[in-house]
Amino acid sequence: QQSPPRNASSGRDRLLGGLLSPDFDGPSCRSRYEGSERWKPSPFPVSSHLVRKLREYEAHHRRCGPGTAAYRAARAQLLSGRNGDRGECRYVVWLPIQGLGNRMLGLVSTFLYAVLTGRVLLVHEPAEMEALFCEPFPGTSWLLPPSGFPSLDRGFWSSCPESYASMLESNVIGYDYDDDGGGKNASAMLPAYVYLHLENMDLRLQNHTFCEEDHRALDRFNWMVLRSDSYFAVALFLVPAYRDQLGRMFPAKGAVFHHLGRYLLHPGNRAWGVVRRFFDGYLAGADERLGVQVRVVPQSHTPFEAMYDRIQRCARENGLLPQVTDEPFAGVVNGTANGSKARTKAVLLVSLKPEYYERLHGTYYANATVSGEVVTVYQPSHDGDQRTESRAHNERALAEIFLLSYCDEMVTTGWSTFGYVAHALAGVRPWLLVPQDWSKARDDDVACVRPASVEPCLHSPPSLVCRGGGGGKGLDDPVARVPFLRHCEDVGFGLKLV
Numbered sequence: 001q002q003s004p005p006r007n008a009s010s011g012r013d014r015l016l017g018g019l020l021s022p023d024f025d026g027p028s029c030r031s032r033y034e035g036s037e038r039w040k041p042s043p044f045p046v047s048s049h050l051v052r053k054l055r056e057y058e059a060h061h062r063r064c065g066p067g068t069a070a071y072r073a074a075r076a077q078l079l080s081g082r083n084g085d086r087g088e089c090r091y092v093v094w095l096p097i098q099g100l101g102n103r104m105l106g107l108v109s110t111f112l113y114a115v116l117t118g119r120v121l122l123v124h125e126p127a128e129m130e131a132l133f134c135e136p137f138p139g140t141s142w143l144l145p146p147s148g149f150p151s152l153d154r155g156f157w158s159s160c161p162e163s164y165a166s167m168l169e170s171n172v173i174g175y176d177y178d179d180d181g182g183g184k185n186a187s188a189m190l191p192a193y194v195y196l197h198l199e200n201m202d203l204r205l206q207n208h209t210f211c212e213e214d215h216r217a218l219d220r221f222n223w224m225v226l227r228s229d230s231y232f233a234v235a236l237f238l239v240p241a242y243r244d245q246l247g248r249m250f251p252a253k254g255a256v257f258h259h260l261g262r263y264l265l266h267p268g269n270r271a272w273g274v275v276r277r278f279f280d281g282y283l284a285g286a287d288e289r290l291g292v293q294v295r296v297v298p299q300s301h302t303p304f305e306a307m308y309d310r311i312q313r314c315a316r317e318n319g320l321l322p323q324v325t326d327e328p329f330a331g332v333v334n335g336t337a338n339g340s341k342a343r344t345k346a347v348l349l350v351s352l353k354p355e356y357y358e359r360l361h362g363t364y365y366a367n368a369t370v371s372g373e374v375v376t377v378y379q380p381s382h383d384g385d386q387r388t389e390s391r392a393h394n395e396r397a398l399a400e401i402f403l404l405s406y407c408d409e410m411v412t413t414g415w416s417t418f419g420y421v422a423h424a425l426a427g428v429r430p431w432l433l434v435p436q437d438w439s440k441a442r443d444d445d446v447a448c449v450r451p452a453s454v455e456p457c458l459h460s461p462p463s464l465v466c467r468g469g470g471g472g473k474g475l476d477d478p479v480a481r482v483p484f485l486r487h488c489e490d491v492g493f494g495l496k497l498v
């Protein structure tokens with residue numbers, strides 16, 4: 001019995017249980033509602049509290065977003081060089097860095113931070129990201145207007161004078177302040193904005209970024225610039241002040257990116273055109289879809305044969321692909337005895353390199369399968385190398401992340417944020433190919449592991465050395481005391497929500 005193809009207009013829940021606002025028109029962003037119809041129904045219910053917070057956020061963004069009087073006033077204050085009194089409209093400007101997967105993790109985390117702190121998220125969109133994603137909030141824009149933000153061209157880094165860590169060090173800001181007194185420590189006298197550096201630095205986040213007192217101090221600024229390549233949403237769960245809100249928004253902690261990514265990240269029309277053509281043309285008709293993502297980074301010196309062997313072993317040991325045989329019509333008699341069509345399995349192979357596709361495609365092209373199942377193998381593109389500065393390259397990458405997310409099962413490469421985003425959007429626990437370091441690989445290593453949740457991994461845990469922590473309390477392992485945290489299966493020191 002063939003299951004109906006999961007293509008458009010199948011009467012699925014196009015608003016994803018209330019995650020998506022119905023207040024958009026179609027043509028400006030085709031993916032928003034067409035995309036949701038291609039996903040399998042989510043295994044994770046959306047809480048009514050999350051829906052309420054999203055609608056409240058959207059209304060707040062409309063009141064404060066670019067083009068409003070409130071925005072003009074806040075910008076004038078920003079340009080004055082002083083923080084001024086606490087505004088009703090407060091902002092966090094997100095700056096992109098690294099590849100697309102990293103960017104999507106950082107952006108979703110920044111949005112969650114904005115929701116928790118009552119800030120409005122503004123996105124700096126460099127040329128290579130132009131119209132890559134749709135506007136996510138109805139009746140307003142999330143793009144930082146091009147009129148210029150102080151120091152944006154000069155750049156920000158961990159120890160620049162505007163960074164929070166530098167301000168702490170030079171006593172520009174302290175933990176103790178007196179807003180009633182109007183003295184030196186009053187919030188109005190602070191610099192006009194603070195830069196929060198949340199990039200992965202040697203697999204750690206900077207000190208003083210996830211302690212309660214830091215978040216109280218950061219809260220004093222009306223404008224914040226934040227740059228992150230990391231899924232720091234995980235670390236927000238470590239700040240006691242946010243825990244109650246987070247608990248109500250996400251009763252299932254293992255579905256944070258799954259819901260927020262589906263809410264926030266809609267491919268723009270160019271990337272969506274690629275998804276639609278490829279999905280409808282090659283994948284929609286199959287009974288089952290298996291995604292295989294092979295991320296080979298130059299530094300890892302991954303030998304092709306060893307990696308290909310891992311993929312094959314992972315597929316065989318977990319029943320993901322049927323075995324092939326020399327017998328050209330194996331399984332066919334049974335399969336077609338009653339005139340029914342053989343089952344089909346489409347494999348979407350996604351990689352910068354062509355050779356994994358060529359080998360797998362060749363295998364199922366030349367040979368029948370023992371089960372009689374027909375396996376077709378497709379690769380949408382093979383750009384060779386990462387070219388983050390190219391818009392067309394990023395569109396293909398985004399299209400492939402979404403195509404993967406429409407698969408029923410997935411084999412992904414450990415450590416890859418590209419793979420994390422795809423399986424978290426899908427709501428599918430992948431089979432993770434390990435290891436990263438091929439110099440230590442052995443033939444009898446396990447080929448792939450099944451993670452405990454669909455969530456991405458935070459590769460760079462925060463340092464929890466806080467005031468009064470004295471290095472003792474701060475250095476303990478949060479996994480030991482937070483029941484919904486685990487270390488990642490592929491990155492032993494990383495943290496993930498389950």
Ligand code: GDP
Pocket residue numbers: 098099100101102103294295350351352381383385386387388393394396397398400415416417418419
């Ligand atoms: P990570 O390096 O695996 O964590 O993932 P990122 O997405 O952050 O960076 C890798 C970048 O390389 C992607 O954003 C793409 O630009 C490119 N890339 C890597 N793998 C693929 C792939 O399978 N297909 C395409 N189209 N691009 C890829």
